Amino acid sequence: MSMVAVAPAVATPPAQRPAQRIVDATLRCIARWGVAKTTLDDVARDAGCSRATIYRLFPGGKDGLMDATARAEVERFFDGVAAAIADAASLEDVLVAGMTEAGRGVLRHQALQYLLTHEPEAILPRLAFAELDRVLAAAATFAAPHLGRFIPDPDGSRRAAEWVARLVVSYACTPTPGVDLTDEASVRTLVRTFVLPGLTN
Numbered sequence: 001m002s003m004v005a006v007a008p009a010v011a012t013p014p015a016q017r018p019a020q021r022i023v024d025a026t027l028r029c030i031a032r033w034g035v036a037k038t039t040l041d042d043v044a045r046d047a048g049c050s051r052a053t054i055y056r057l058f059p060g061g062k063d064g065l066m067d068a069t070a071r072a073e074v075e076r077f078f079d080g081v082a083a084a085i086a087d088a089a090s091l092e093d094v095l096v097a098g099m100t101e102a103g104r105g106v107l108r109h110q111a112l113q114y115l116l117t118h119e120p121e122a123i124l125p126r127l128a129f130a131e132l133d134r135v136l137a138a139a140a141t142f143a144a145p146h147l148g149r150f151i152p153d154p155d156g157s158r159r160a161a162e163w164v165a166r167l168v169v170s171y172a173c174t175p176t177p178g179v180d181l182t183d184e185a186s187v188r189t190l191v192r193t194f195v196l197p198g199l200t201n
Helices: 018-037 040-047 051-057 061-085 091-107 110-118 129-147 154-173 184-200
Strands: none
Touching: 018 040, 018 051, 018 061, 018 110, 040 051, 040 061, 061 091, 061 129, 091 129, 091 154, 091 184, 129 154, 154 184
16 A cells, blocks of 8 residues: 555544545544454444445456555645645745645654554565555645745755655654644754755855
């Protein structure tokens, strides 16, 4: 399951469409028991639906549901970052807002953090070698147009986006004293000290 760099799960209103309700229920179950121990019965019970409904909406059984959940969370993650940086008025502000939102999306994601702690084999292979390259490429494709508002050169904005994405992955997976990706002031210090000089000099 490729659940990397995703946004926090939120409580699902009862009136929300069934597919989203099932996805959110899946995340709650993973946060409690992990992927290996979560069953379709667990998800159905949490979502208030039947197993048949899950099979109908998510062909492929448990694997299909987990893959769909990962895709939905990646989309929610990027939507959250896009909203956070929409009104940024400078390169510094777009970097700070984007990195902070991304950091919060990873470090405060209960299901993802459970997996990193108890089932790292479900996540870490996605953060190494060719798999990491694909993660960084997806992040760069998303972020480059936003950085392009302040870095006119398309190649430069894409390289900057990939570098920043690599920093977020690195600090999120290997916490460092003095750098808190969930704290805007800490991220601003990081950006001013190490990121901006590399982009503007």
